[in-house]
Amino acid sequence: MNVVTGEEMHQIDRYAIEEIGLKEELLMENAGLAFVNCILPLLEKKTDRVAVLIGVGNNGGDGFVISRSLLEKGYQVDVWLIPPLEKVKGTAKYHMEVFAKCGYQILNFENFTYEHFLEKLTSCTYLIDALLGTGIRGSLRSPYKEIIPAVNKLDRTVISVDLPSGLPSSEVCEVEEAIKATYTVTLQCPKLSAFTYPAREYYGELSVVDIGIPRLAINEISNERFLWTEKDVKRTLPVRKPSSHKGSHGKALIIAGSKTMTGAPVLTTKACHRLGAGLVTLAIPDVAHEVVASQIIEATFHLCSSKNGEINDTHLSDKQLKDRYDAIAVGPGIGRNNTGSFLKTLLTDFQKPIIIDADGLYYLKRYISTLRTRGGATILTPHSGEFAFLINESIKTVEENRFSLSKQFAMQHGVYLLLKGPNTIVTTPTGNQFINPTGNSALAKGGSGDVLTGMVLALVMQQQDLQPAISNAAFLHGKAADILTSHGFSPLSVLASDLVEIMPQVLDRF
Ligand SMILES: NC(=O)C1=CN([C@@H]2O[C@H](COP(=O)(O)OP(=O)(O)OC[C@H]3O[C@@H](n4cnc5c(N)ncnc54)[C@H](O)[C@@H]3O)[C@@H](O)[C@H]2O)[C@H](O)CC1
Numbered sequence: 213m214n215v216v217t218g219e220e221m222h223q224i225d226r227y228a229i230e231e232i233g234l235k236e237e238l239l240m241e242n243a244g245l246a247f248v249n250c251i252l253p254l255l256e257k258k259t260d261r262v263a264v265l266i267g268v269g270n271n272g273g274d275g276f277v278i279s280r281s282l283l284e285k286g287y288q289v290d291v292w293l294i295p296p297l298e299k300v301k302g303t304a305k306y307h308m309e310v311f312a313k314c315g316y317q318i319l320n321f322e323n324f325t326y327e328h329f330l331e332k333l334t335s336c337t338y339l340i341d342a343l344l345g346t347g348i349r350g351s352l353r354s355p356y357k358e359i360i361p362a363v364n365k366l367d368r369t370v371i372s373v374d375l376p377s378g379l380p381s382s383e384v385c386e387v388e389e390a391i392k393a394t395y396t397v398t399l400q401c402p403k404l405s406a407f408t409y410p411a412r413e414y415y416g417e418l419s420v421v422d423i424g425i426p427r428l429a430i431n432e433i434s435n436e437r438f439l440w441t442e443k444d445v446k447r448t449l450p451v452r453k454p455s456s457h458k459g460s461h462g463k464a465l466i467i468a469g470s471k472t473m474t475g476a477p478v479l480t481t482k483a484c485h486r487l488g489a490g491l492v493t494l495a496i497p498d499v500a501h502e503v504v505a506s507q508i509i510e511a512t513f514h515l516c517s518s519k520n521g522e523i524n525d526t527h528l529s530d531k532q533l534k535d536r537y538d539a540i541a542v543g544p545g546i547g548r549n550n551t552g553s554f555l556k557t558l559l560t561d562f563q564k565p566i567i568i569d570a571d572g573l574y575y576l577k578r579y580i581s582t583l584r585t586r587g588g589a590t591i592l593t594p595h596s597g598e599f600a601f602l603i604n605e606s607i608k609t610v611e612e613n614r615f616s617l618s619k620q621f622a623m624q625h626g627v628y629l630l631l632k633g634p635n636t637i638v639t640t641p642t643g644n645q646f647i648n649p650t651g652n653s654a655l656a657k658g659g660s661g662d663v664l665t666g667m668v669l670a671l672v673m674q675q676q677d678l679q680p681a682i683s684n685a686a687f688l689h690g691k692a693a694d695i696l697t698s699h700g701f702s703p704l705s706v707l708a709s710d711l712v713e714i715m716p717q718v719l720d721r722f
């Protein structure tokens with residue numbers, strides 16, 4: 213599913229209308245009817261009053277179709293036109309006239325006192341927000357500037373059309389004022405602001421409805437940002453052949469752990485096994501072996517001599533070691549006290565996929581120039597803090613520009629970048645971005661990243677195409693958290709090891 217900015221959506225609209233020949237009146241009709249179909253299950257009783265708040269543009273035009281459809285179905289609807297009648301133009305005007313010709317009444321905001329308007333809204337159970345859509349520019353102006361905070365104060369169920377009014381549709385850093393929706397029904401393509409914070413919080417529960425814009429129009433304009441959905445996972449997750457053997461599912465090497473970080477290698481290794489890796493070898497410093505090995509029975513071990521309680525830098529430059537594996541994950545719990553020069557050797561000598569996480573990313577900064585010319589694929593899995601360190605920016609800057617910065621970095625260094633966070637983004641070396649919809653605050657805990665690294669490693673070895681492998685790992689990881697929190701686990705108490713334990717049930721759904 214394509215994710216677009218408002219500007220892209222307008223171009224898509226234009227393509228559908230001018231190149232394909234669909235009428236805007238029809239798209240607006242489709243939009244309004246699809247919206248109503250989507251919200252009908254939410255409206256409990258026909259006696260509950262609904263107010264539709266209609267703005268000056270085409271978002272308001274959708275509001276007229278919605279109002280007509282609800283009235284035809286027998287709902288009690290107050291239809292509020294906020295701008296003066298004569299300001300409504302084009303297709304919105306057409307649908308306003310159709311509405312009026314059906315014999316329905318328009319309440320014009322101009323003709324009421326502000327207090328009377330608010331009083332009438334207070335008598336409604338549901339408010340439908342068709343004030344502003346993708347056409348908003350700059351800060352809110354009157355009367356929207358006053359109406360929007362007042363609507364928020366009413367504390368009603370608010371359902372926004374396309375996006376909460378006042379919210380930009382692109383990558384947003386700050387929100388001045390916008391409708392705080394309970395639900396948002398987005399038309400045709402999710403808008404980018406639905407995956408950035410704090411904008412996401414204004415959307416409430418998000419649904420997407422088809423309004424009949426042809427795929428060609430969407431692909432012609434915007435084919436670089438996608439939501440990775442359950443359907444995509446089902447379509448791309450590897451299926452095990454009955455004739456397969458352990459060698460068919462990849463031989464993994466995990467380089468992880470140190471004397472003081474013995475949990476990370478356990479989590480990464482177990483997660484890798486749970487996602488179907490054929491064989492896993494864990495390279496750890498000898499000082500951590502006893503503790504780690506007592507918790508893992510499925511893996512083999514490669515013991516590295518240690519220095520400062522961590523893997524001895526020089527120990528992993530053995531070429532034979534690297535030739536033996538299909539993919540390597542390096543980083544969870546390795547510490548930062550040595551030079552990390554083994555990473556440089558791996559990057560130059562190993563010609564297959566390498567996943568770099570956690571402290572591996574810390575060392576990577578020293579060797580970042582080697583990425584562009586690497587023989588095999590490189591997959592980096594930073595959270596905002598690690599990414600900020602890699603690109604010499606503040607965490608705030610990263611969090612405000614997640615899409616643009618990760619795209620820039622992935623293309624510049626020719627890597628797959630999995631930027632963790634709410635709505636993890638997977639960016640390919642060519643700059644395509646895939647947004648993960650699963651996961652919740654239960655994942656904001658030490659160890660959950662170590663689990664994800666093991667999952668990425670396992671899937672990367674089992675799928676030719678790396679992007680689906682990486683996105684599937686992120687999806688299943690988030691899904692594990694979602695399943696736990698919807699089955700009695702508080703987000704506070706989910707452990708990283710719970711994610712590993714629940715994985716058989718997660719996979720059972722696919
Ligand atoms: N393909 C589709 O998705 C379709 C979407 N539709 C709906 O159309 C809107 C976009 O319509 P548009 O007319 O371009 O924009 P708005 O409705 O958001 O109104 C813009 C209008 O508002 C005024 N304005 C702009 N900025 C501000 C501001 N900061 N403060 C106050 N007022 C502002 C100005 O007058 C602008 O002209 C989309 O979201 C969908 O809901 C169609 O139904 C067709 C298919």
Ligand SMILES: [K+]
Pocket residue numbers: 271341342343344345372373374375376377
């Ligand atoms: K809206």
